Amino acid sequence: MTLDLLDTPAAIIDVRRMTTNIAAMQARMNALGVKFRPHVKTSKCLDVVKAQIAAGAQGIAVSTLKEAETFFAAGITDILYAVSIAPSKLARVAALRQQGCDLKIIVDNTSAASGIVAFCQSTHETLEVWIEVDTDGHRSGITPEEDALLDIGRILHAGGVEVGGVLTHAGSSYELNTREALAALAEQERAGCMHAAERLRAAGIPCNTVSVGSTPTALAARQLDGVTEVRAGVYAFFDLVMHNVGVCPIDDIALSVLTTVIGHQTDKGWVIVDAGWMAMSRDRGTSKQSHDFGYGLPCTLDGTPLEGFVLIGANQEHGILAPIDANSASHNADLKARFPVGTRLRILPNHACATGAQFPEYHALHPDGDLAVWPRFHGW
Amino acid sequence: MTLDLLDTPAAIIDVRRMTTNIAAMQARMNALGVKFRPHVKTSKCLDVVKAQIAAGAQGIAVSTLKEAETFFAAGITDILYAVSIAPSKLARVAALRQQGCDLKIIVDNTSAASGIVAFCQSTHETLEVWIEVDTDGHRSGITPEEDALLDIGRILHAGGVEVGGVLTHAGSSYELNTREALAALAEQERAGCMHAAERLRAAGIPCNTVSVGSTPTALAARQLDGVTEVRAGVYAFFDLVMHNVGVCPIDDIALSVLTTVIGHQTDKGWVIVDAGWMAMSRDRGTSKQSHDFGYGLPCTLDGTPLEGFVLIGANQEHGILAPIDANSASHNADLKARFPVGTRLRILPNHACATGAQFPEYHALHPDGDLAVWPRFHGW
Numbered sequence: 001m002t003l004d005l006l007d008t009p010a011a012i013i014d015v016r017r018m019t020t021n022i023a024a025m026q027a028r029m030n031a032l033g034v035k036f037r038p039h040v041k042t043s044k045c046l047d048v049v050k051a052q053i054a055a056g057a058q059g060i061a062v063s064t065l066k067e068a069e070t071f072f073a074a075g076i077t078d079i080l081y082a083v084s085i086a087p088s089k090l091a092r093v094a095a096l097r098q099q100g101c102d103l104k105i106i107v108d109n110t111s112a113a114s115g116i117v118a119f120c121q122s123t124h125e126t127l128e129v130w131i132e133v134d135t136d137g138h139r140s141g142i143t144p145e146e147d148a149l150l151d152i153g154r155i156l157h158a159g160g161v162e163v164g165g166v167l168t169h170a171g172s173s174y175e176l177n178t179r180e181a182l183a184a185l186a187e188q189e190r191a192g193c194m195h196a197a198e199r200l201r202a203a204g205i206p207c208n209t210v211s212v213g214s215t216p217t218a219l220a221a222r223q224l225d226g227v228t229e230v231r232a233g234v235y236a237f238f239d240l241v242m243h244n245v246g247v248c249p250i251d252d253i254a255l256s257v258l259t260t261v262i263g264h265q266t267d268k269g270w271v272i273v274d275a276g277w278m279a280m281s282r283d284r285g286t287s288k289q290s291h292d293f294g295y296g297l298p299c300t301l302d303g304t305p306l307e308g309f310v311l312i313g314a315n316q317e318h319g320i321l322a323p324i325d326a327n328s329a330s331h332n333a334d335l336k337a338r339f340p341v342g343t344r345l346r347i348l349p350n351h352a353c354a355t356g357a358q359f360p361e362y363h364a365l366h367p368d369g370d371l372a373v374w375p376r377f378h379g380w
Numbered sequence: 381m382t383l384d385l386l387d388t389p390a391a392i393i394d395v396r397r398m399t400t401n402i403a404a405m406q407a408r409m410n411a412l413g414v415k416f417r418p419h420v421k422t423s424k425c426l427d428v429v430k431a432q433i434a435a436g437a438q439g440i441a442v443s444t445l446k447e448a449e450t451f452f453a454a455g456i457t458d459i460l461y462a463v464s465i466a467p468s469k470l471a472r473v474a475a476l477r478q479q480g481c482d483l484k485i486i487v488d489n490t491s492a493a494s495g496i497v498a499f500c501q502s503t504h505e506t507l508e509v510w511i512e513v514d515t516d517g518h519r520s521g522i523t524p525e526e527d528a529l530l531d532i533g534r535i536l537h538a539g540g541v542e543v544g545g546v547l548t549h550a551g552s553s554y555e556l557n558t559r560e561a562l563a564a565l566a567e568q569e570r571a572g573c574m575h576a577a578e579r580l581r582a583a584g585i586p587c588n589t590v591s592v593g594s595t596p597t598a599l600a601a602r603q604l605d606g607v608t609e610v611r612a613g614v615y616a617f618f619d620l621v622m623h624n625v626g627v628c629p630i631d632d633i634a635l636s637v638l639t640t641v642i643g644h645q646t647d648k649g650w651v652i653v654d655a656g657w658m659a660m661s662r663d664r665g666t667s668k669q670s671h672d673f674g675y676g677l678p679c680t681l682d683g684t685p686l687e688g689f690v691l692i693g694a695n696q697e698h699g700i701l702a703p704i705d706a707n708s709a710s711h712n713a714d715l716k717a718r719f720p721v722g723t724r725l726r727i728l729p730n731h732a733c734a735t736g737a738q739f740p741e742y743h744a745l746h747p748d749g750d751l752a753v754w755p756r757f758h759g760w
Contacts, residue, residue, distance in 0.1 A: 282664070341467070379741075
């Protein structure tokens with residue numbers, strides 16, 4: 001099978017780029033002296049995760065229990081479920097641990113902590129819990145200075161539940177776009193998480209792990225003293241949002257959507273392709289960044305970006321490719337000749353996690369031109 | 381299984397509402413004297429499609445060949461693949477027809493028409509082709525007055541390929557919000573498609589079918605003289621976009637996402653739930669409408685909307701539920717007491733087609749409280 005013959009739309013992984021991205025992150029983590037735990041929510045694909053582990057990753061982070069179950073079934077045991085637990089999910093967590101999965105869960109509130117203690121006491125289960133720390137105010141977690149940090153630690157520790165560590169995720173890094181600002185946020189993430197760990201330890205609560213990370217801060221951090229592990233996900237593929245954040249050139253983006261031209265609206269300067277939002281996802285993450293790529297950046301079949309074009313619109317199975325400058329008559333005049341019906345293009349996505357999730361499988365393009373099917377899963 | 385115990389997030393279909401929506405559309409089509417062909421891209425679920433056929437639908441429209449293959453395997457033969465064909469897809473189309481599937485394809489350009497003729501002549505296949513007409517300028521198709529309409533018809537007809545009809549989709553109806561404007565667009569859609577059919581017939585090209593439709597125009601049309609069939613998809617579930625368009629009350633929306641509260645950020649007035657964009661989709665279709673519902677409208681477990689709240693933000697597996705009026709101190713003060721960790725809610729989606737696509741299955745909530753698993757599929 002070749003890119004010329006594959007049914008479209010299809011999600012293509014450039015294996016050489018992916019391998020380079022994985023190696024570069026792992027080398028950086030090795031140099032900083034920390035364990036690296038990839039967040040597998042980006043790919044949900046065993047072939048990708050195997051490449052991450054082969055490069056030196058230790059353990060994985062997951063965003064759903066289905067990921068934990070699927071990757072544990074494939075032989076991975078060190079798993080962090082990095083979304084604050086709801087007590088109703090504890091039975092599924094315990095079932096995995098009983099089978100030998102070293103699954104860790106997280107909390108950021110006393111209510112869930114009490115629920116975990118009650119569950120462990122009534123079922124005689126043991127669970128390992130990490131406490132989620134909020135170091136940049138962007139979503140969940142408790143700030144390092146809050147009383148609740150120690151309250152949660154004491155509830156768990158006194159209740160006989162292992163407090164394994166603290167973790168944070170500086171998700172606001174996606175809103176930055178300079179090396180200086182990213183490095184400053186990485187230091188804020190490190191210092192805040194370390195401070196939380198020190199407060200717990202000072203209160204007599206064990207806290208072995210200090211886990212931080214986001215792709216931008218992982219790539220910008222200058223030192224990670226006190227941190228024991230870093231988590232990141234999208235770095236394996238990168239995407240246009242990460243390009244705008246400033247952590248990858250366009251040429252590092254390893255995921256693209258293969259598409260076929262199916263028509264034109266010449267008067268409007270539109271080329272219609274068979275990759276709509278069902279293929280690209282509805283993610284418009286670049287809309288508020290320095291460069292708005294619409295629903296994606298089209299490239300030729302060999303991956304060369306079509307400068308001056310973006311996917312300006314998307315219906316369910318129709319994408320609208322057009323010049324950014326709609327008044328560019330020279331562009332419009334030759335659109336039909338330049339991109340006749342049947343032309344194949346590859347579209348780089350705004351957000352690799354969202355675009356990948358639209359597909360039941362990737363097609364992995366190896367450097368020798370071989371195309372392999374790499375299954376992925378979805379759901380919870 | 382009950383809504384209290386189901387793993388979250390989960391996509392819930394209120395079967396009573398869905399059945400009512402399906403019956404109402406079918407009754408309307410029966411009264412207007414046209415065949416009704418549901419677009420099954422919304423649900424991609426055999427249980428839903430069976431309910432549409434039981435109510436009187438004749439044939440289906442699909443947006444992917446995988447839908448055609450899956451529903452044909454389930455016994456449905458009259459299928460319209462309603463996305464302009466790329467010649468590279470013809471082998472898959474022919475394979476279905478050889479098995480007995482009455483699969484129709486569409487084109488809006490002479491290039492694809494010539495490709496179809498060449499394919500049929502070289503393979504000795506017969507194909508039925510409809511011509512896509514553009515009656516509102518929103519996406520693809522050729523306008524009823526264009527020379528290309530007759531060019532396409534002649535290429536196909538002279539090449540021995542059956543021209544089965546014309547079709548149009550007034551997708552710009554999603555941008556309207558008054559009954560008058562919708563009725564006017566429905567008439568424009570009908571008249572334009574009819575005019576295209578008449579031009580073909582006058583040129584000696586057969587054109588039996590005149591197919592129009594979108595959920596808003598189907599529900600607003602006052603007469604459909606000359607039209608032989610109507611297509612619509614999202615009407616089976618409805619959603620917040622359709623509510624803003626003015627074609628359904630909130631209480632008709634049959635799809636919701638069951639979610640669990642997993643934390644709070646009290647200072648910000650946020651309730652964190654386990655339905656992020658992976659569950660809701662990234663669709664922000666209401667963002668430019670009269671009422672912006674963020675990532676969805678939360679309801680209590682029995683389906684009662686929580687007035688004054690929306691899902692203001694979404695990360696991959698985190699949704700942020702908050703009062704619309706962020707300064708409403710009375711709202712914020714009791715958020716933790718009103719929605720403690722573990723609370724279950726149901727979130728109505730902006731766009732049912734996009735939200736449904738995030739799930740491997742629906743959970744169908746029957747009027748007696750029984751919950752059944754209804755599988756759905758994705759991919760191409």
